[in-house]
Amino acid sequence: QLSKRLAAAARFVPNDARLADIGSDHAYLPVYLVKEGIIDYAIAGEVVEGPYQSAITEISEQKLTTNIEARLGDGLEVVQPEDQIDVVTICGMGGKLIAEILARGLNNQHFNQFPLLVLQPNVWEPGLRKWLLNHQYDIVAETVVAEHHKYYEIIVAKPTETPSSWTEDELLFGRFSKRTAPEDFKEKWQHVYEQYGQILSHFKETNNQESLTKKAEMINYRNKIKQCL
Ligand code: SAM
Known part of the structure; x- marks a missing residue:
């Protein structure tokens, strides 16, 4: 099959x-x-x-x-x-x-x-x-x-x-x-949202500019996902 x-x-x-x-x-x-x-x-x-x-x-x-x-x-x-x-x-x-x-x-x-x-x-x-x-x-x-x-x-x-x-x-x-497969679409992006949440939760407190930029990008990405869901 x-x-x-x-x-x-x-x-x-x-x-x-x-x-x-x-x-x-x-x-x-x-x-x-x-x-x-x-x-x-x-x-x-x-x-x-x-x-x-x-x-x-x-x-x-x-x-x-x-x-x-x-x-x-x-x-x-x-x-x-x-x-x-x-x-x-x-x-x-x-x-x-x-x-x-x-x-x-x-x-x-x-x-x-x-x-x-x-x-x-x-x-x-x-x-x-x-x-x-x-x-x-x-x-x-x-x-x-x-x-x-x-x-x-x-x-x-x-x-x-x-x-x-x-x-x-x-x-x-x-x-x-989002329209053709609403359930699978939601499940996929919910999954990505949670994955990025996990990664962010492991971010150490730092002043390193590169890490801060990366963190900001991830937060931004998660916000986008949240808006779309
Ligand atoms: N299309 C099938 C599917 O979706 O189940 C097989 C996917 S398999 C993971 C990827 C296949 O693409 C492999 O068999 C690999 O040898 C072949 N492949 C990779 N690059 C290729 C190329 N440039 N031209 C033709 N086949 C290629």
């Missing part, structure tokens, strides 16, 4: 998409989408030999070798224009690595048209949002899922000539998750 995290990402993949799942590992996401009849073609891209072999095994055990191709390569290098990929999923990596993969590969050497992106960064969500909005993408949907006391954000971005402009707070919390 697909994890709640990947199932949440899967919900944003449109019917009949031609998908490239980058960093696919066992290819669970494309396998699920094909078996559910949502798509019938996908590339499962992997840069590391072990996970690439896991993808090959899973695709073959599920008898989906005509629908899903495992390809070994770095990021979007595995995609060619003739594959006509129109949706890219990148899940379970740091946001910075996701942005680097996109920065290197979103060009006409790999795509005829810029694809829809369904991204699930493990960390650095605000940075990734900013990167997208600075690179001709608009964020059109978001959600957050809680799974085993971890919190995962899904960010869906569509190519555009005129990206919208987001405030710092919107970059931090997202624009949509």
Whole structure:
């Protein structure tokens, strides 16, 4: 059974998409989408030999070798224009690595048209949002899922000539998750709020300027969270 995290990402993949799942590992996401009849073609891209072999095994055990191709390569290098990929999923990596993969590969050497992106960064969500909005993408949907006391954000971005402009707070919390997943959103930010409370409670009394600045930043961050909850 697909994890709640990947199932949440899967919900944003449109019917009949031609998908490239980058960093696919066992290819669970494309396998699920094909078996559910949502798509019938996908590339499962992997840069590391072990996970690439896991993808090959899973695709073959599920008898989906005509629908899903495992390809070994770095990021979007595995995609060619003739594959006509129109949706890219990148899940379970740091946001910075996701942005680097996109920065290197979103060009006409790999795509005829810029694809829809369904991204699930493990960390650095605000940075990734900013990167997208600075690179001709608009964020059109978001959600957050809680799974085993971890919190995962899904960010869906569509190519555009005129990206919208987001405030710092919107970059931090997202624009949509509070509405699309109110319970998990609240749980996530409550958790972060408490975590920072713990860290602050261990701060020693000090006159060190660097520590004082850090402390002030954390207090400010917590206040922002409190206002948003
Ligand atoms: N996408 C799956 C998921 O969300 O469950 C697997 C996530 S796993 C933690 C991250 C995978 O990304 C690893 O298998 C790793 O080898 C792969 N990866 C890391 N950098 C990559 C890159 N530049 N190109 C392709 N795959 C990459």
